[in-house]
Amino acid sequence: MEIVKKRIGIVGGGQLGKMMILEAKRLGFYVAVLDPGADCPAHSICDKHIVAAFDDPKGYAELAEYSDVITYEFEHINAKALEDLEKKGHVIYPSVTALKTIQNKNLQNIALEKNQIPIPRFSLVTNTDEIRECGKAENFGYPMMLKATTGGYDGKGNALIKTENDVEDAFKQLGNGAIEVMVEEFVDFEKEISIIACRGINGEKVVYPVAENTHKNSILDVTAVPANISQEISDKAADIANKVMSVFEGVGTFCIELFETKDGEISVNEVAPRPHNSGHYTIEGCFANQFENHIRAIVGLPFGDTSLIMPTVMVNLIGESDGPARLLGLEEAYNDPSVHVHYYGKSESKTDRKMGHYTVVGKTIDDTLHRAMELKKVVRVVGE
Amino acid sequence: MEIVKKRIGIVGGGQLGKMMILEAKRLGFYVAVLDPGADCPAHSICDKHIVAAFDDPKGYAELAEYSDVITYEFEHINAKALEDLEKKGHVIYPSVTALKTIQNKNLQNIALEKNQIPIPRFSLVTNTDEIRECGKAENFGYPMMLKATTGGYDGKGNALIKTENDVEDAFKQLGNGAIEVMVEEFVDFEKEISIIACRGINGEKVVYPVAENTHKNSILDVTAVPANISQEISDKAADIANKVMSVFEGVGTFCIELFETKDGEISVNEVAPRPHNSGHYTIEGCFANQFENHIRAIVGLPFGDTSLIMPTVMVNLIGESDGPARLLGLEEAYNDPSVHVHYYGKSESKTDRKMGHYTVVGKTIDDTLHRAMELKKVVRVVGE
Numbered sequence: 001m002e003i004v005k006k007r008i009g010i011v012g013g014g015q016l017g018k019m020m021i022l023e024a025k026r027l028g029f030y031v032a033v034l035d036p037g038a039d040c041p042a043h044s045i046c047d048k049h050i051v052a053a054f055d056d057p058k059g060y061a062e063l064a065e066y067s068d069v070i071t072y073e074f075e076h077i078n079a080k081a082l083e084d085l086e087k088k089g090h091v092i093y094p095s096v097t098a099l100k101t102i103q104n105k106n107l108q109n110i111a112l113e114k115n116q117i118p119i120p121r122f123s124l125v126t127n128t129d130e131i132r133e134c135g136k137a138e139n140f141g142y143p144m145m146l147k148a149t150t151g152g153y154d155g156k157g158n159a160l161i162k163t164e165n166d167v168e169d170a171f172k173q174l175g176n177g178a179i180e181v182m183v184e185e186f187v188d189f190e191k192e193i194s195i196i197a198c199r200g201i202n203g204e205k206v207v208y209p210v211a212e213n214t215h216k217n218s219i220l221d222v223t224a225v226p227a228n229i230s231q232e233i234s235d236k237a238a239d240i241a242n243k244v245m246s247v248f249e250g251v252g253t254f255c256i257e258l259f260e261t262k263d264g265e266i267s268v269n270e271v272a273p274r275p276h277n278s279g280h281y282t283i284e285g286c287f288a289n290q291f292e293n294h295i296r297a298i299v300g301l302p303f304g305d306t307s308l309i310m311p312t313v314m315v316n317l318i319g320e321s322d323g324p325a326r327l328l329g330l331e332e333a334y335n336d337p338s339v340h341v342h343y344y345g346k347s348e349s350k351t352d353r354k355m356g357h358y359t360v361v362g363k364t365i366d367d368t369l370h371r372a373m374e375l376k377k378v379v380r381v382v383g384e
Numbered sequence: 385m386e387i388v389k390k391r392i393g394i395v396g397g398g399q400l401g402k403m404m405i406l407e408a409k410r411l412g413f414y415v416a417v418l419d420p421g422a423d424c425p426a427h428s429i430c431d432k433h434i435v436a437a438f439d440d441p442k443g444y445a446e447l448a449e450y451s452d453v454i455t456y457e458f459e460h461i462n463a464k465a466l467e468d469l470e471k472k473g474h475v476i477y478p479s480v481t482a483l484k485t486i487q488n489k490n491l492q493n494i495a496l497e498k499n500q501i502p503i504p505r506f507s508l509v510t511n512t513d514e515i516r517e518c519g520k521a522e523n524f525g526y527p528m529m530l531k532a533t534t535g536g537y538d539g540k541g542n543a544l545i546k547t548e549n550d551v552e553d554a555f556k557q558l559g560n561g562a563i564e565v566m567v568e569e570f571v572d573f574e575k576e577i578s579i580i581a582c583r584g585i586n587g588e589k590v591v592y593p594v595a596e597n598t599h600k601n602s603i604l605d606v607t608a609v610p611a612n613i614s615q616e617i618s619d620k621a622a623d624i625a626n627k628v629m630s631v632f633e634g635v636g637t638f639c640i641e642l643f644e645t646k647d648g649e650i651s652v653n654e655v656a657p658r659p660h661n662s663g664h665y666t667i668e669g670c671f672a673n674q675f676e677n678h679i680r681a682i683v684g685l686p687f688g689d690t691s692l693i694m695p696t697v698m699v700n701l702i703g704e705s706d707g708p709a710r711l712l713g714l715e716e717a718y719n720d721p722s723v724h725v726h727y728y729g730k731s732e733s734k735t736d737r738k739m740g741h742y743t744v745v746g747k748t749i750d751d752t753l754h755r756a757m758e759l760k761k762v763v764r765v766v767g768e
Binding site: 022025027030044304 | 414668
């Protein structure tokens with residue numbers, strides 16, 4: 001089949017799906033989307049919108065009817081439904097095997113550990129006694145993290161256990177045994193960095209420059225590229241990213257979130273089998289962005305240039321309050337010609353909801369960061 | 385009204401409309417399109433598609449219902465219908481006054497001449513005697529161009545009169561007096577160059593780098609930037625572009641096509657009140673492209689950076705034959721990571737129809753041109 005005639009199906013019509021479609025449409029691909037939200041961000045630019053829940057097998061079957069290749073914009077979806085489609089011969093990238101492993105933080109860690117990829121120590125636990133056992137000085141020691149093995153994102157599904165006194169509360173907070181949980185050694189990190197990597201159907205791999213991230217309330221706030229790290233750390237991160245793509249035989253764009261520890265080591269925090277918020281900077285910052293290369297990967301095309309055009313800073317626009325969304329400060333932001341604002345088109349603002357982002361480019365990262373930070377006072381999204 | 389809540393109406397859903405929408409959607413604008421083609425390139429990504437002829441006042445009225453600001457992707461449209469809307473208070477950019485002047489090559493030339501902008505000598509003619517009068521050595525002399533004053537594009541509506549013997553045929557070819565025609569002095573040009581310029585509602589102006597164009601069968605074939613011209617010519621072109629934007633009080637992105645003559649002068653060939661094929665290079669070549677800045681202009685936002693990232697060459701993908709469209713060589717093209725292919729999504733290829741384009745970037749214009757030219761053998765569109 002002629003490549004541009006492939007119909008692409010995307011599970012999820014949020015901002016990541018929308019940005020995938022904007023790239024897919026440059027080559028004229030037909031795109032179908034599965035999303036329960038009738039006016040989700042991707043709605044107005046997809047060819048076919050299947051309004052169905054993310055756990056509804058009928059919705060997945062309908063998506064498959066309209067798609068020659070299926071991908072997804074987030075990982076907390078019905079892997080069983082996708083698996084059934086894969087068994088029927090439908091093409092899904094990244095593969096359901098990779099998805100199922102990555103969906104479960106415990107399985108993800110086991111796979112990474114088995115392949116000598118550095119991660120924090122971890123242990124599946126089923127009760128508070130086991131958690132306390134982990135907390136002993138000869139094991140992980142306090143503080144440590146309790147994590148739901150599935151369904152977590154933006155800090156949800158995580159609980160910090162500072163001392164033994166927090167054990168009961170943390171266990172209750174994460175379902176009191178109703179869901180699978182694990183303890184992870186606490187990483188006293190110096191920096192949070194991430195790296196976007198892509199792998200093709202034929203195994204070809206490319207990586208993007210390392211990004212440096214700061215979070216606020218466990219939600220990504222700012223990404224700066226290049227990261228303020230040594231060449232050695234940068235090389236290590238690229239090496240790890242390449243290994244991760246091989247371990248999962250990932251086809252598409254992945255994000256590998258890493259910690260740089262205070263003693264100059266790095267360790268994988270989390271792998272996402274999809275384009276990632278910390279890779280939005282690539283739209284203006286790189287010659288071919290993470291969404292374009294994701295589309296190229298899943299349809300079987302070679303990759304575009306992932307190198308950095310110039311220092312780039314991405315800032316998330318997080319809803320400050322609830323109500324009909326209102327974007328403030330757009331004109332003032334655009335008084336700086338190096339600024340690009342992306343507004344996802346969500347009609348309702350909610351506190352902590354990702355409503356958009358903006359990107360600033362410049363000659364030096366210091367100047368770019370400075371201008372990006374100044375704009376935070378101006379460009380905001382509120383609920384009216 | 386909050387800027388991002390403005391609904392944008394576009395007359396024309398071809399590739400230019402499609403590329404405008406791709407930029408408009410980054411900020412989440414609602415976009416309605418008027419186009420008679422049920423599966424025109426913009427169809428699948430617009431919010432509302434009004435299927436109506438370009439001369440149908442009802443279609444324009446319906447477009448206005450769904451739009452807070454109306455623009456157009458080409459100039460051969462129903463100015464009267466737009467004028468009626470403007471009188472009713474609808475906002476149209478570029479203005480109908482500018483459109484009506486530019487639509488008519490004679491009025492366009494008169495406006496340019498009146499403002500001391502260099503153009504070839506010209507004369508409205510109504511019969512062959514008047515054409516012969518123009519051909520006299522003491523007037524324009526042969527060769528000269530006979531041009532329909534309205535409706536021409538891609539060489540259509542033009543006839544070259546090499547000698548007096550061609551006068552009758554040329555006049556017949558252009559309607560034998562049924563339509564308004566004019567004679568233009570023939571410009572023995574050294575180079576064809578063009579410059580994209582933008583002007584805001586508040587009069588703010590920006591220009592892009594000068595592009596060098598080559599045509600094949602009167603259709604744009606290749607655009608290379610930077611143009612191989614002197615700084616003096618480049619400055620003159622920018623100066624003319626700025627003047628043209630002021631003359632027409634143009635709001636939006638315009639293209640000014642120019643000739644560089646053999647004696648080192650420049651003269652305006654044609655003004656288009658819209659983004660232009662010779663500005664497609666700006667998508668990969670510049671920080672903010674011609675479509676983004678067009679959208680910014682018509683909604684009242686300041687402009688993005690028009691400067692060149694690095695040398696860029698754009699090559700048109702012109703249909704080689706008739707039939708269901710087939711894009712050849714995409715995978716081979718993408719073996720060069722600096723290549724981006726744009727495929728407009730027209731289902732039918734026709735000989736000489738613009739089906740897509742590709743862009744190559746590189747460190748030097750010579751190397752970039754070389755790679756772009758090599759790819760012409762590979763990336764092609766045929767009718768099956």
